[in-house]
Amino acid sequence: MTRNHYLCVFLYVYSIECAKILGVFPVPSISHQIVFQPIWKELSLRGHEVTVITPNPLRDALLSNLTEIDVSSSAKRAMDNSNIMKNLDITKSVFSRIMFGNHLLDALVKEELEQEEVSELIKSDETFDLIILQVFAMQPVVYGFGARFGSPIIIGISTLEVFLHTHDTFGNPTHALVTPDMMLGFKGDLTFANKVESLLFNIWYRMLYYWYALPNADKVARKYFGEDIPYLGDIERNTSLLLVNLNPIMHGVRPNVPNVIEINQIHIKKKKPLPGDIQKYLDSSPQGIVYFSLGSNVKSANLTESTRDVIIRAMAELPYKVLWKWENDYLPGKPDNVMIRKWLPQQDVLGHPHIKVFVTQGGLQSIEESITNGVPMIGLPFMSDQPTNVKRITELGMGLGLDYRTMNKEQLRDAIIEVAENKKYKDQVNNSRMILVDQPMKGVEKAVWWIEYVLRHKGAKHLRSAAADMSFYEYFMIDVICFLLVCVSFSIYATIRVYCLVVWSVRKPRSKVKSN
Secondary structure, three states: OOHHHHHHHHHHHHHHHOOEEEEEOOOOOHHHHHHHHHHHHHHHHOOOEEEEEEOOOOOOOOOOOEEEEEOHHHHHHHHHOOOHHHHOEOOOOHHHHHHHHHHHHHHHHHHHHOOHHHHHHHHOOOOOOEEEEEOOOOOOHHHHHHHHOOOOEEEEEEOOOOOHHHHHHHOOOOOOOOOOOHHHOOOOOOOHHHHHHHHHHHHHHHHHHHHHHHHHHHHHHHHHHOOOOOOHHHHHOOOOEEEEEOOOOOOOOOOOOOOEEEEOOOOOOOOOOOOHHHHHHHHOOOOOEEEEEOOOOOOHHHOOHHHHHHHHHHHHOOOOEEEEEOOOOOOOOOOOOEEEEOOOOHHHHHOOOOEEEEEEOOOHHHHHHHHHOOOOEEEOOOEOOHHHHHHHHHHOOOEEEOOOOOOOHHHHHHHHHHHHHOHHHHHHHHHHHHHHHOOOOOHHHHHHHHHHHHHHOOOOHHHOOHHHHOOHHHHOOHHHHHHHHHHHHHHHHHHHHHHHHHHHHHHHHHHHHHHO
């Protein structure tokens, strides 16, 4: 082969592998964004030209072919008056939480689409080979990007379990009893009432999404992306691949079609040295440290005064020091054994050998970090998938769960001491860790491999399930069942009629003989 031939082959391969990629990750939560960040960073390092819309840009000057559109100001406006903790509280009904989430995300996406840099991108002549979209709750407006930029390949990605309509997009099985929706919070064996509720939820949710949320989102998408785009539901169903952040410890086993890929531990990083004061504090506490953090959405500083008082009094009676992620400068009534910091490098803190217990809100990323570092947990769930996650922690013996609304000082104190001193919790976390980290490749490598796989093959139609293109009544064979019911009904009717005729014909002659 001549030198020119080699050059042609190189250029051909290069043109396929180095693509123009747009990533749209609208949700302003660092616990979600830390899953996406390593992916767009790795794609950029591999030579792809990457543009990202995000409220949490990396701002890494070394990534020369990465363009980040910062929508944090727009996201903040949408979130400021949302009172997200109150409206997504687990005490609310599933209906009210889903409806609030839909309205909140609708306002969030509108704000971000109206931001100047995003609006200019939409109006530009730019084209992309691939669009990676954050799949989140009941908000498909972002699929409009898929129609606006030359109908590129679309990949969806989620940091937690996806809702029913996303499974429908890929023809993924959603058995109401085998895989109940995460919003229901069911784990383990279901009661009969649970089974009825799960089935009714599956029906109600699909009616809500396909008859209300999707048509409304289509109207919004046409306002921002143009009236000539296809129906939003058709764009959504054209998604080639779904990357979903699940792990074998927290989510168990579920059937997936080939183009639904489970990934995990994407955000897990190599340990870095701790800040000097934190390192000194942890090193000086051989009796053990309790690490307390409620994540980036709940925030300890937003707790009610009564809940905060219960926690403070419980911490004061612990035989350990406490490192508390407290988002303000001052904690009223702070005990002497408590150190507060507005921000902490959580993975590095959990990796310290003196950490005995992690008190967490039960977010999936926090739980992965805790398992990876072999730290048992106390779960205080507040919203979303947190109650389900904490139930799973308790079932597996990796810790205990408490209700922040009803717990008292003694319950919290005793739970922490129990988990810290009873070796069975630590052992179970270590058992789970061995399963979790025993993977053929790192999470980022797996995600990027599949993204480039879809690029290489210009989509993944060969992985698409036939179920994805079936209507609801076809998939559940409603027409076939109705036909069979009609046939059975007719057969029963015909049998009864024949029986009646036979009986009548037998009885009639006997009646005549008797009368004669």
